[in-house]
Amino acid sequence: MRFHIDYQCGKAVYVQIMEQVRAGAASGLFGDGDPLPSVRQLAEQLRINRNTIAKAYSELEHEGVVAGEPGRGYFVRISESPLRKSVRDEMLAQDLDSVIVRAHQLQVSDDQLRKLLDQRIEAFNRRRDANTDSFSK
Amino acid sequence: MRFHIDYQCGKAVYVQIMEQVRAGAASGLFGDGDPLPSVRQLAEQLRINRNTIAKAYSELEHEGVVAGEPGRGYFVRISESPLRKSVRDEMLAQDLDSVIVRAHQLQVSDDQLRKLLDQRIEAFNRRRDANTDSFSK
């Protein structure tokens, strides 16, 4: 599982982490009982404070999405079935719409935008391959 | 143009207003020179403070999307972004990275993501053409 923080999007960091854990659980990336990265590990990876991770996990625990076992870590608790593909596409489509608006505003053409997406996907995969040491779930 | 604030989505209020104005301008719903609702009026309508609207508008002015004329109001400005190309690409790349991470968490493949982008671009352009055509003389 790769986490990613966007400092420009206006959302609080702990909220972004919560969303990403929820997304991982909803999409089937996490199975029931799978462990989350440790607070300490994730804090180091994302270069943010441990309190921030702890807050995200603890809120998720309150929501019933994960369960903390003191001294062992946090574990995913899946009750519902994974989201249908159409639902997941719908979620992504909203994000993409924002990007498209922004591209238009920044005078980036549709083709340039597609090319840029390809570039970033490639960069993302390269980074992921390089970091197989960290969290290779 | 109807504005709407979602207090559950975790985004700052002024960011939500910015997004809605940006979307309106990019999609052709607003034309060059169209007036935005006045700060006071929109504040009252959304039942939030004047300063919050003022901040949103002022940030949009920095982006070059609108122009404020003291004593008259804010007006949409369809024109070149004042930012360098490299800066604009950098901004878009960040947005795309977030989407890519999201897609992976949702178990959506790179190719599906690309296809989804194409669909949304097409939908955006159709919407935009409809907006700019229907009221043109």
Place this chain on the structure above:
Amino acid sequence: MRFHIDYQCGKAVYVQIMEQVRAGAASGLFGDGDPLPSVRQLAEQLRINRNTIAKAYSELEHEGVVAGEPGRGYFVRISESPLRKSVRDEMLAQDLDSVIVRAHQLQVSDDQLRKLLDQRIEAFNRRRDANTDSFSK
């Protein structure tokens, strides 16, 4: 760096702070990465409200002169302006126009004005060299 507010000069307080930071950064008094006084601290020292300092810093951030790191503070950023060349020239041209009008009102000839500019440029560079040399190892 000592900040000072002149309530008689007719300029907005946040504008005065911006000018002083800009001058410090341009003259070499601030180096790349140097921290600015914290919003709270400067507000207390100048006996003005936090928000006013925050506005000055935030505007400077848009100009690319400083960068804020939430939770850590603001830091001077000596780097390329994020604005297009044409926009930057336009801004300077406006400033120059004001000076030219002022010169004519003061019955200072074009040539005297040009000469004065040369003098001030020279003085500026001397000051800057002194600042950047004296504390270099």
Place this chain on the structure above:
Amino acid sequence: MRFHIDYQCGKAVYVQIMEQVRAGAASGLFGDGDPLPSVRQLAEQLRINRNTIAKAYSELEHEGVVAGEPGRGYFVRISESPLRKSVRDEMLAQDLDSVIVRAHQLQVSDDQLRKLLDQRIEAFNRRRDANTDSFSK
């Protein structure tokens, strides 16, 4: 006498007008008893509201710099001798310093700045020659 309003400098418009009248009087451009442009005329030329001009003139009257004669207009009242050249240079130097700082920040070289000044002076003189119909004091 040419007036010029800078909407970027952070000063109120009526303050700018006051400064310019004072500068004209201080530099000897105006002699004792010379008429100021009429409120209506100047408002039209600067494309601002008549109230703004009226406020500037009335404040100047309060300062004793001008005298209003109802139905006839406003007239300059000079008591002191014009400023010495060194004083006028000092005033201009401050403005120039601001411009130099800004040029540095915007990555405009000293030579480019000098060239830009030449251009703006030329443009200013061209505009002045074209408008000899308005206020040719």
Place this chain on the structure above:
DNA sequence: GTGGTCTAGACCACC
């Protein structure tokens, strides 16, 4: 400790 967001309200400048 840092900055960020939002509110409430005052007063000013300008149309």
Place this chain on the structure above:
DNA sequence: GTGGTCTAGACCACG
């Protein structure tokens, strides 16, 4: 009526 500035203060997010 418009936006702009500033104050005072609350609460949040983050280190």
